[in-house]
Amino acid sequence: MSLLKKINDLSDSGRSRRAWFGLVCMVFLVLIIIPSIFVVFKMFSDWSSVNDVIADGAMMDTIKGALANSFSIAFIVTIVDILVGIPMAWMLVRKQFRGKRYLDTLMDMPLAFPTAVLGISVVMFWGAPEGIDIPGLGLNISPYLMLVLLHFIFTYPYMVRSLSAILEQIEPNYETAAMTLSASRFTAVRTITLPLFRAGLVTGFILCFARSLSETGGTYIALKMMGVQSSFFTGPTFINDAKSLFGADAAMGPMILISVLMILLALALLIVARFMMVRLKIPVSRVWPQIGRKLSRGTVPKVKDVLSIAFLVLIVLIPSFYIFAFLTQPMADVDYGALLHSIGVSFLVAGAAVVFDIVFGIPMALYIARNRRTFLGKVLDEAVNVPLIIPTTALGFSLALFWGMFYGGGSAAVFTAMVILGHISFTYPLVVRNIIGAVEEVDASYEEVAMTLGAKPFQAFSKVLVPIIKSSIIAGAILSFTRSLGETGATTSISGSVKTVPVYIMDLVNRNSYAEAAMCSIILIVICFVLIFAVRMMMNRGERSA
Amino acid sequence: MPEITLDGLVKAYGGTRAADGLSLTVRNGEYLCILGPTGSGKTTCLRMICGLAVPDEGKVLFDGRDVTREPVSRRKAAMLSQVYSLFPSKTVYENVMFSPQTQEWPEDDAKQIVKSMIKMVHMEGKAHSYPRELSGGQQQRTALARALASDSDVLLLDEPLRALDARLRLELRKELRSMVKEMGLTSIHVTHDQDEALEMADRIAVIRKGRIVQVGTPMDVFKNPLTPFVANFVGRSNIFVGKMGRSFESHSEVMISSKECQFTVRARRTDIQEGSDVVVAVKIGSTKLEKVQPDAVEEKEGYVSGRVERVLYEGATITVEIETPAGLVSAKLPNRKFEDHVADDVVSIWWLPEAASVFRVPPEGLEDELRLD
Numbered sequence: 001m002s003l004l005k006k007i008n009d010l011s012d013s014g015r016s017r018r019a020w021f022g023l024v025c026m027v028f029l030v031l032i033i034i035p036s037i038f039v040v041f042k043m044f045s046d047w048s049s050v051n052d053v054i055a056d057g058a059m060m061d062t063i064k065g066a067l068a069n070s071f072s073i074a075f076i077v078t079i080v081d082i083l084v085g086i087p088m089a090w091m092l093v094r095k096q097f098r099g100k101r102y103l104d105t106l107m108d109m110p111l112a113f114p115t116a117v118l119g120i121s122v123v124m125f126w127g128a129p130e131g132i133d134i135p136g137l138g139l140n141i142s143p144y145l146m147l148v149l150l151h152f153i154f155t156y157p158y159m160v161r162s163l164s165a166i167l168e169q170i171e172p173n174y175e176t177a178a179m180t181l182s183a184s185r186f187t188a189v190r191t192i193t194l195p196l197f198r199a200g201l202v203t204g205f206i207l208c209f210a211r212s213l214s215e216t217g218g219t220y221i222a223l224k225m226m227g228v229q230s231s232f233f234t235g236p237t238f239i240n241d242a243k244s245l246f247g248a249d250a251a252m253g254p255m256i257l258i259s260v261l262m263i264l265l266a267l268a269l270l271i272v273a274r275f276m277m278v279r280l281k282i283p284v285s286r287v288w289p290q291i292g293r294k295l296s297r298g299t300v301p302k303v304k305d306v307l308s309i310a311f312l313v314l315i316v317l318i319p320s321f322y323i324f325a326f327l328t329q330p331m332a333d334v335d336y337g338a339l340l341h342s343i344g345v346s347f348l349v350a351g352a353a354v355v356f357d358i359v360f361g362i363p364m365a366l367y368i369a370r371n372r373r374t375f376l377g378k379v380l381d382e383a384v385n386v387p388l389i390i391p392t393t394a395l396g397f398s399l400a401l402f403w404g405m406f407y408g409g410g411s412a413a414v415f416t417a418m419v420i421l422g423h424i425s426f427t428y429p430l431v432v433r434n435i436i437g438a439v440e441e442v443d444a445s446y447e448e449v450a451m452t453l454g455a456k457p458f459q460a461f462s463k464v465l466v467p468i469i470k471s472s473i474i475a476g477a478i479l480s481f482t483r484s485l486g487e488t489g490a491t492t493s494i495s496g497s498v499k500t501v502p503v504y505i506m507d508l509v510n511r512n513s514y515a516e517a518a519m520c521s522i523i524l525i526v527i528c529f530v531l532i533f534a535v536r537m538m539m540n541r542g543e544r545s546a
Numbered sequence: 547m548p549e550i551t552l553d554g555l556v557k558a559y560g561g562t563r564a565a566d567g568l569s570l571t572v573r574n575g576e577y578l579c580i581l582g583p584t585g586s587g588k589t590t591c592l593r594m595i596c597g598l599a600v601p602d603e604g605k606v607l608f609d610g611r612d613v614t615r616e617p618v619s620r621r622k623a624a625m626l627s628q629v630y631s632l633f634p635s636k637t638v639y640e641n642v643m644f645s646p647q648t649q650e651w652p653e654d655d656a657k658q659i660v661k662s663m664i665k666m667v668h669m670e671g672k673a674h675s676y677p678r679e680l681s682g683g684q685q686q687r688t689a690l691a692r693a694l695a696s697d698s699d700v701l702l703l704d705e706p707l708r709a710l711d712a713r714l715r716l717e718l719r720k721e722l723r724s725m726v727k728e729m730g731l732t733s734i735h736v737t738h739d740q741d742e743a744l745e746m747a748d749r750i751a752v753i754r755k756g757r758i759v760q761v762g763t764p765m766d767v768f769k770n771p772l773t774p775f776v777a778n779f780v781g782r783s784n785i786f787v788g789k790m791g792r793s794f795e796s797h798s799e800v801m802i803s804s805k806e807c808q809f810t811v812r813a814r815r816t817d818i819q820e821g822s823d824v825v826v827a828v829k830i831g832s833t834k835l836e837k838v839q840p841d842a843v844e845e846k847e848g849y850v851s852g853r854v855e856r857v858l859y860e861g862a863t864i865t866v867e868i869e870t871p872a873g874l875v876s877a878k879l880p881n882r883k884f885e886d887h888v889a890d891d892v893v894s895i896w897w898l899p900e901a902a903s904v905f906r907v908p909p910e911g912l913e914d915e916l917r918l919d
Contacts, residue, residue, distance in 0.1 A: 012617045445631040451618040452596045452625035453645040453696040459619075463648065467635040 011458035024363045028383070032425050036387050039259045039398035049253035063258050066233035069144065070391075071265065073234065074212035077151040081159040081208050082201065087308040089163035094172065107160055107312070110153050110320045111479075112528045114486035116502040117521035119218030120225070120509065121323035122150045129225040132514050134325045143223060143232045150222050151215065153316050155208040162207055165437075166200025167193075187292035202277040206270060206389060213266060214391040214426075216240050217488025217502045221509050235262045236393035236489045259394035270389045274382075323518055323525075332515035339520050342504035343527070349416070349491075349500060350484035353423040354477050357431040362473070365435035366461075370444060381436075388429040393489030396422045400494045415495035422490045427480035434479065438472030439465070474539055478532060485528065547699045547732045548608040549574045550595060555604035557590055557756075564590035565601065566756035572732055577723060579747035580736045583779065583918040587756040588736040592702045595734065596623040608700075624698035628705040630689040632677035638688050639664065639673040645696035663691040666725060682710045683718065690722065694729055701726060703735040707742065719745050740780050744768060752776050768829075774905050774915050777827035784833055784875045786811065786826045787912060790818050790904070797899035800826050802850075806871040811849040813902035823907040832901035833877040835866060836894040837886065848894030857887050868893060 010016045043050055053059055091097075092104060110118065123129050126149060128138035141149075170193055178188035216236035223229040223237060230245060235258055242251035294300070326332075364380065371377035387395065399422045407414050442465065450460040466473070488502040499507070501524050508517035550572040557565040564587040572578050582588050593599035594606060597618035606614045613621055624645075632641050642663055646656035664673055667687035677685060686706065693701055706722065707715045723746045726733050737743050743750050744764040751761045752775075760772040771777035774785060788811070791799035797812045813826050836847055852870030864884050866877045875895055887893070908915040 012619055014617075443629060443631065445627045445629060446633060448598050448618075449625050449627050449631040450633075450644065450648075451598070452621075452623060452702070453648070453692065453698070454619050454622070454624075455644070455648045456617075456619045459648050463644070464633055467633070 008456040008458050011461075012456045017457065021363060021367060024360055024367075025380075027360050028364060028380075028428075031421060032387055032428055033383060035399040035402040035421065036390055036395050036425050037263060037398060038402035039256055039394065040263060042398075042401050043256050043260045046252075046256065050257050053253040053257050059254055062233065063238070063254060063261075066235050066238040066258065067261060067265070069147075069233065070213055070235040070262070073144070073147050073151055074209045076148055077155050077212050078159075078205055078208040080152065081156050082204065084308055084311045085156065085159035085163050085204065087304050088160050088312065089167055091305060091308065092160070093164045093167040103309075103312075106317060107157050110316060111157050112482050112532060113154075113320055113525060114488075114502045114505070114521070115154055115215055115218035116221055116486070116488050116505045116509075117218075117323060117525065118153055118320060119150060119221030120505075120514070120518060120521060121321070122146070122153065122218075122319045123222050123225045124325070125319040125322040127226065129514075130227070132225075134329065136322070143226055143228050146222055146226065147219055147234070149315065149319070150218055151212045153320055154215065154218070155211050156312075156316050158207040158211055159204040162204035163197070163200050166197055166203075170196050183287070184289065184292040185296040187287050187289065187296075190292075191287065198277060202273050206273050206385070209269065210266065210389045210391075213262070214393065214489060216393045216490075216492070217486075217506055220488070221506060224509055225514075236391055239393045239397055240489060240492055255397060259397050262391045262394045263398070266389045266391060267386070270385060323521055326515065326518040326522065329515065332513075332519045334516055334519050334523075338499075338504065339501075339523065342499045342501045343524070345416070345498060346485055346500040346502075349420050349423050349498075350481045352420045353427050353484050354431075354480050356420075356424050357428050357480055358473065358477060361428055361431040361476075362435055365432045366439055366465075368432070369436045369439035384429050384432050386429075387425045388433075390426075391489070392422075392426050392487060393493045395425055396490035396493035399425065399490075412497060415498050419491055419494050419498045419500075422494045423484045423487060426487070426490060427484050430480045430483060431473075431476040434472050434476030435469065438469040442468050471539060474535060478535060482528060482532070485524075547575050547730060549610075550700065550732060550734075551605075551607040551610070552591070552595070553605045553607065555591070555594055555601045555606070557587075557594060557599060557601050559590075563587075563756050565594065565604075568604070568753075568757055570751055570758050570761065572734055573749075575730050575732055577727060577733045577735065577746065577748045579743035579750045580734060580753050581738070581740060581743040581750050581780070582753035583738055585919055586753050588738070588753055589704055590756075591753065592625070592704055592734065592736055595700070596625055596702055597621050598625075621700070622696075622698045623700035623702055624693040624696045625702045625704060626689050626693050626706050628708045630677075630685045630709070632680075632685055632688055632692070634677055637674050637676055638669055638680070638691075641677070641688060642692045642695050644692060649697070659695055663695040666694070666728075667691045683714050686710065686718065686722075690725065694725075694731075699732065701729075701731045701733040703733065705737055706735065707737075707739075715742075722746070744780070750780070752780065771827065771903055774825050774827055774908065774912065777829075777903055777905075778916055779918070782830045782876065783827040784830060785912070785916065786872055787907065788824060788826060790816075790820050790822045790824045792820060793817075798904065800824055800904065802826070802872055804871045804873075807850075809850045809872075811902065812897075812899040813904045814900050816904045818904060818906060825905045825907055825912060826902050827905070828897050828902045830865065830876045831878040832897050833875065834896050834898075835868070835877050835879070835887070836896065838892045838894050840892070848896035851892055851894040854887055854889050854891045854893060856889055857884065859884060866893075868895065870895065 053063070092100070092107070123146065124132055124134060125136050126139050126141060126146060128136055174192050174196070175185070175188045178192045179185060183191070214236065219234055220229065220237045220240055223232055229237070229241065238258055239255050242255050245251070246254070364384065368377055368381050368384070372381070400418065403418050403421070446464050446468065447460040450464045451457065455463065486502060488506060491498060491500050491503050501520070505517050505520055508520065552568055552570045555565045555568040556563065568587070568591060580588050580591060590599060594601050597613070597616060601614065605612055608621070633644065636644065639660065642660045643656065646659060664670055667690055669684065669687055669691060672680060672684060677688070680688065707718055710718065719742060735746065747764055749761060750764055750767045752759045752767060754775060760767055760776050762770070767776065767780050771780065777783045778785065786800070786802045788800040788802035791801050791810060793815060795815070797814060798816050799810050800813055801808065801810050811826060818824060838851055850870050850872060852868040852875065855867045855869050855874070858865045858867070859881070862881055863878050864881050866879060866887050868875045868877065877895070
């Protein structure tokens with residue numbers, strides 16, 4: 001009896017289906033949720049070390065400063081993203097113009113860049129860092145502002161994507177109806193479409209905020225290149241650097257405290273955002289027809305479009321691609337052995353995480369999508385977001401503490417396995433969320449009818465549902481893969497010895513080998529694009545032959 | 547082909563009971579229509595038969611064998627859903643091939659059956675088209691072929707004609723029934739459309755609030771309703787409330803009283819005791835009108851007279867709505883009578899005693915009984 005047939009037959013029994021789902025939930029709880037928030041429990045069992053930190057005024061000031069930086073940067077970045085993201089999402093969804101397809105592709109590009117690379121690129125463009133010969137704008141801006149500029153780049157695409165996803169679901173009929181009832185376009189959009197938009201706004205808010213809060217590699221590199229890495233901190237860079245600044249033992253207390261604070265604040269934020277989604281009221285009771293009409297005609301809409309494209313080009317695209325300026329320089333010496341090794345490690349980690357995400361994420365997504373109304377469905381739906389909002393550096397630190405209880409010393413293989421687990425934690429929600437969205441669009445009757453035609457539940461899933469949601473599974477996998485490939489904070493906080501590409505690039509920057517770091521970045525970006533392109537090609541061909 | 551017995555099925559979703567002691571027997575090879583208003587538990591009933599829903603209480607029996615807990619895939623009860631659910635990534639041929647393939651039939655048999663089914667539903671020309679390239683009627687026929695090719699013993703049709711244009715829906719009634727009958731399957735067809743049920747069914751089961759109210763041939767259900775609800779749902783009826791009067795060999799009398807007047811109507815014979823509170827129901831098609839001349843002096847022929855409110859022209863028929871002391875009464879007449887009635891005419895209303903059914907007033911009250919939800 002073949003394995004597939006065995007799975008098919010097993011799936012026919014309600015008991016084995018429940019057992020499998022139980023396993024999926026266990027895996028989610030034990031491998032993902034508990035290690036992610038373990039540090040909170042650790043704090044209470046190890047209170048004395050935390051207590052010492054609280055007594056240490058200077059240290060507390062540093063921690064408070066780091067947290068204030070992290071949260072205020074995330075907040076500013078997210079608000080600006082919303083303001084410039086709405087018109088951009090609008091253009092991408094509602095307007096038809098030449099070159100729209102290219103704009104659409106360009107939008108996603110920064111997502112494929114490891115943030116460590118973006119860190120180098122952004123500082124090169126705006127500032128005039130020492131040790132780099134390529135001329136930038138040479139502006140003498142503060143580290144804080146530099147980080148804001150950097151964080152725009154990797155949050156902006158998330159915002160535009162979540163807003164346009166919702167916008168696509170809102171039929172233009174409502175606006176048209178409002179306009180036939182003599183509202184100006186501005187008033188129609190503000191009073192009719194925007195309130196329907198809430199869900200997208202909140203999702204975009206959470207994604208951007210979490211992304212900015214989490215970011216370590218690029219932020220650290222930017223600070224390092226400006227020479228302020230040991231005086232200016234964000235939460236993640238503090239965790240990243242604490243061991244080398246204060247020594248392993250002395251760093252423990254501050255690291256625990258700041259991790260717990262970041263996790264709790266982030267979770268509190270998630271809850272507030274959820275609450276806002278229900279309660280947030282966009283004021284619509286008053287209209288100003290004159291102003292609305294003025295804003296809807298003539299130059300105002302055009303200025304708005306031009307400004308949003310200018311923001312994309314000037315703040316997002318040019319600084320991202322500025323690193324390619326290194327191609328004009330003489331070829332730097334690259335240690336190809338070390339680079340290839342780190343690429344191997346990165347691909348191993350990302351690949352293993354994605355495979356795990358798909359095997360254990362699809363059943364979770366199916367359950368949540370089909371059981372939205374049940375208590376367990378609601379709980380799981382919220383729980384899946386938890387690793388997404390927790391800053392990855394804190395998550396990695398927490399995870400290392402958790403598994404450290406079982407494997408004290410640890411060989412290289414164990415550390416690699418732990419890094420993989422860490423990457424699973426923050427990529428799992430991406431896969432699950434993507435697939436939930438896809439499954440919800442598919443009427444349950446397809447699978448049901450298949451079963452009444454004699455298909456076993458697993459056959460109904462594999463032969464009917466999977467072909468329909470295939471592209472979402474692949475999209476989720478690509479998203480997770482690139483996210484894992486670009487991650488720095490979680491990796492370094494779990495183990496300093498697992499050298500993924502971003503960690504390797506960060507090491508090079510630490511050694512002031514900027515040219516080599518830049519070349520490695522360029523090679524990595526090219527590999528990423530080739531990979532994504534290949535997967536897209538394969539998908540297209542698959543669709544054509546199907 | 548199995549005989550299906552549903553025995554005391556109960557199924558609750560949250561607070562609402564979609565099945566509430568539902569019992570029904572479907573005969574071998576029969577084409578049965580389950581007819582009921584939206585939300586009466588029709589679809590839940592089908593889902594319990596094929597196993598997509600498991601009842602909280604009660605049993606589902608196929609030929610006396612308890613299949614209540616048997617997995618969907620083994621019941622051989624194919625569902626034809628109201629949205630057809632043709633697999634979008636497969637062609638017509640591949641869709642029909644789905645069942646033979648998953649059940650791993652020998653390839654030659656499978657091909658032959660699939661081809662003959664596609665031929666039967668006249669889809670040979672479109673065998674390699676994708677569902678999105680088909681019209682509604684073609685999709686419906688493909689879904690039927692797919693269900694018939696699955697070697698199922700039972701065919702469950704969940705409002706199979708609902709998504710079609712009105713005209714096509716009428717045409718496909720006969721075609722669908724004859725194709726299903728040809729295969730000799732035990733078929734259960736769920737619908738809220740009384741005309742569809744009357745035209746297609748061997749027998750009709752009227753369902754309401756998760757219970758079967760009446761089972762019978764179309765004519766039986768139409769002519770001899772068991773409750774005021776059935777009388778009104780299967781072909782509209784005029785309903786009167788009154789007190790039982792005397793009974794005779796050929797008919798009985800019921801006294802209808804309203805604020806303004808009192809009158810007596812005739813209905814079919816019944817055993818209900820004189821003096822009981824009763825409901826009289828007459829199909830609007832059996833309600834007859836007699837024009838009363840304004841200057842007429844002689845006694846009126848009918849039971850009660852009223853003023854014509856309006857006359858609706860419906861093509862082959864007209865409906866005359868009359869304001870009477872006992873409320874609004876409708877009468878459906880052939881269209882040649884259109885000239886005879888205009889608004890504000892005074893008409894006298896009567897019917898043949900056999901056309902009027904008499905029921906006891908239901909315990910929950912008449913208004914609740916007649917509600918369509």
